[in-house]
Amino acid sequence: MSREILLTAEQLHIDIPGRGDGSALSFSIARGQIWGVLGPNGAGKTTLLHSLAGLRKPRSGRVLLKGRDLRQQRRRHIAQQMAVVFQERPDSFPATVLESAMIGRHPFLSAWDMESADDLAIAREALARMELAGKEQQLVSTLSGGEKQRLAIATAMTQQADLWLADEPGNHLDLHHQVAVMGMMREQAAAGSAVLLCLHDINIAARYCDHLLLLYPDGSACWGEAGTMLQTAALERLYRQPLRVLEDQGERVFLPCTDRPYCDED
Structure with missing residues (x-):
């Protein structure tokens, strides 16, 4: 039985200043799949993720979310479908850990709505999963780098999105929490979501990803099932x-x- 396609890149050229078009990226991510994007620094992993999320305009081509052009969808609707975890996040305003996690419920609220008891329960469950339950009233600015990363992932969890895009989700995390986060990503896929991860660690990709996209510094790329892509020479x-x-x-x-x-x- 074929699985629903959640995200499609059609003849996509990501826009990296000073570099030519490179390979046109045409791939689809289906429910239950975990895609890993591998490449050296400067190859365009973060740019690709931002382009797939609709946060950066590609040089050409288009991105489809559940079969519809991303450019024709409102950001609120996109946020209801797609959770994005960035590599770095500034502390822009004072907030507690719980208040930050609740941001993941905002796409589902109308302009003057208050969060419900169900929203609060979803956020608290996500914080507990990321081992932050005892820090709910702590200011985000007082957290360590690893705790902030786990909070970002917990905030994405509260969106309960069908599609995850995460840029170095193990950034700042110790080994125990890296394993916990990747296990959670695997559970998301097993429950029917689709996951795309930008990674530096080949072994993390080999263990958890079923599809890989390799981005080369010259703009060329190749992609496919992980067993095919994990070739030593490549x-x-x-x-x-x-x-x-x-x-x-x-x-x-x-x-x-x-x-x-x-x-x-x-």
Whole structure:
């Protein structure tokens, strides 16, 4: 049985100043899938995420959300369908942890509506899942970097969106919380959402993603099922770094190789 397509890129060229068009990106993300975007610094991962979210105009092409052109949809409607976790967020105004988490319910409220008891319960459940339940009345400005990241993810959880776009969701997180966040992303997909993650860690992508998009610095790109994309030669060219591959309980682990230089045979 085919699964509903939630997000589609059609002949999309992301706009990176000083670089040509590169590859046209044409792919679709369906319910239940977890896509990982891999690439070195400057390859365009964050720009792609912003373009898919409708926050940055692409050079050409278009993005469809549930089959409709993103440009023809209101931001409130988009926010009801799509949760976005940014890599960095400024502390723009004083707010408590609970108040910040409740922002995720705002797309579902009318202009003069107050949050309901159900909205409050949804936010508190998300905070508890991110191990922030005891910090509800604490000011966001007093949190550590990792706690702020977990709050951003909890805020996205309160949206209860069908589609997740997350830029380095493990940013600032210790190992325990990285595993917890990725486990939560896997649960979201298993429940019928679709997830796209910009990542630096090949091993996180190998463990949790079923599809991968590789963005090269020259603007070229390739994408497909993770088992097809996780080829050592392609990853070495992506990062210009030789790799070693180990097998552990049926999983491949990619490690940087320091005993030989990278050699581009092209």
